[in-house]
Amino acid sequence: MDLYAVLDISPDAPPAIIRRAYRQQLLRLHPDRRPQPGLRDAERRGQAADV
Incomplete structure (x- = not known):
């Protein structure tokens, strides 16, 4: 797997560009920025089971 391709940067990119691409x-x-449908319901069921 080419990690530079995953980050969509060139292999000769400077470290600052690599860090920025990684953080992005x-x-x-x-997961907080990509809520999955049904995940919150499962969370609630788990919290209800704890009570």
């Missing part, structure tokens, strides 16, 4: 990818894939 993290934000893009973060």
Whole structure:
């Protein structure tokens, strides 16, 4: 797997560009920014089971 392709940067990119692309990818894939349908319901059921 080519990690540069995953980050959509060139292999000779400077470290600052690599860090920025990595952070942008993290934000893009973060679960709080990409809510999945039904996930909140499962969370609620889990919380109800704890009570």
